[in-house]
Amino acid sequence: MSDESFYGVTLTGQDSTVSWDVLSNDEDFPRGQKLIIKQILLGAEAKEGEFNVVEVFTVKDSLRIPIAVLKAGETRAVNPDIEFYETAVTFKLVKGNGPVYIHGQNIKDEVEIVDMEDEETDEDDEAEEDEEDLPKKKQRLENNTTNNSKKN
Template sequence: MAEESFYGVTLSGQDSTVEWDVISNDEDFPRGQKLIIKQILLGAEAKEDEYNVVEVFTVKDSLRIPIAVLKAGETRALNPDVEFYDTSVTFKLIKGNGPVYILGQNLKDDVEVVDMEDEDTDEEDDGEEEEDEAHPPKKKQKVENNSDAKNTKNNKKK
């Protein structure tokens, strides 16, 4: 059964950072964790005409990229719907003083993965062979391009 919890952090002040650590090799959650960022908000206290840029760094992919640019009076909220699966993530306010609120969900899945692919492919192969014998393949109809047919007729008239 999956466990779901609210995730919320505040970034305020230049170079403010917050890290979300994934629990690796957790016996209770063998399928791992996922962080889903649903909303990034700029606080009411943010200075007018100041850009606030939130950058994310993922450990697994060594990816460092801005995910939000907020400005009081223009953009106060974003709904990025970004997912981070089985990787630690660091959020950093690289420009502006905030406050910037990051809201989302932390999902932990404890259902083990069972590889049923081998069993399914054997059954599907047998079923497909029986279907082929019972139903002969349908013939494809030949379709002419109307514009080519008209062009041919017009060329013959000339």
């Protein structure tokens, strides 16, 4: 089961940094949380001819890389469709004054926790069933061999 929600932030010259973090203390979703960025848009108020560069920093990989270069009058939107899986990320407007809108989906997948003792019990039960069927299989095999010998 998963829980999906809309994710959206605005970067401007004054508020140029926004962080997203994995909810590690969420008991319902202990693992499997990811952020998917679908689109990055330059606002209508952006200055004509000014470049707006959005950079992302991922904690898990210590990666810092630009993910969008926008310019009013030329490029107003990009569709990066990138996923950040189980890592905190920080979006920063490293050049320009924006506004730049980032939106996508926050997805929390419920991960089924399997008890190894239960799994071992299931495997043991299957092994016992196979052992019980073994004499029957041997008898069928012997019967087939005997019947085939008589026909030849």
